[in-house]
């Protein structure tokens with residue numbers, strides 16, 4: 001790892017090519033070019049010892065499918081430890097894990113080095129969990145492998161690494177960052193098929209625009225994600241804005 005890299009992400013997968021989806025486009029590509037993040041995308045088959053580079057075998061107990069072998073993951077782990085002088089921080093994407101969210105992403109973004117073990121088929125031999133630090137699920141549904149969940153987790157956590165996203169403000173205004181949904185966004189033209197951009201956004205009055213956006217964000221959260229709103233700790237300003245929202249809604253209906 002070069003001195004400038006702030007984060008190193010290592011991935012172990014039988015489909016390393018899949019990760020081009022994140023490394024070859026957009027902000028992650030730029031972050032790699034700027035030396036903010038370095039990816040080591042490794043083929044699990046390179047950690048096998050047999051002629052056919054087998055990474056999976058039928059599960060014990062019968063009547064279930066193939067299970068990823070423990071051996072290649074442990075070989076990687078031991079080699080990593082020897083080379084780096086420390087154990088890797090290992091994440092296994094799995095539907096059994098803790099459900100991923102911004103808080104987990106923010107914690108992961110603080111780590112200098114992360115390793116993802118991607119399983120396929122029925123999953124990874126349970127004994128590999130002994131060397132994992134976290135299992136993370138991206139939701140209550142099952143995907144055919146850990147690659148897409150790993151990419152989702154990586155994309156989200158990298159947004160919290162300074163300088164990956166051009167403007168901090170844009171990350172801080174993102175949905176969920178402050179326990180609220182993001183405000184609405186509009187671009188040109190100011191009127192489209194009879195639908196007008198709220199006039200205040202064209203006014204150039206930044207203070208009023210800020211207030212309008214905060215109200216929009218609060219109202220959107222109440223209407224679309226009441227579960228989030230109930231858990232939001234409201235500041236004095238939030239409460240004032242809520243009173244204004246109620247007054248405005250009331251005026252519209254009298």
Ligand code: ADE
Pocket residue numbers: 093094095136137138139140141142143144145146149
């Ligand atoms: N692998 C398969 N399904 C998954 C999920 N929902 N989250 C994380 N990893 C998975």
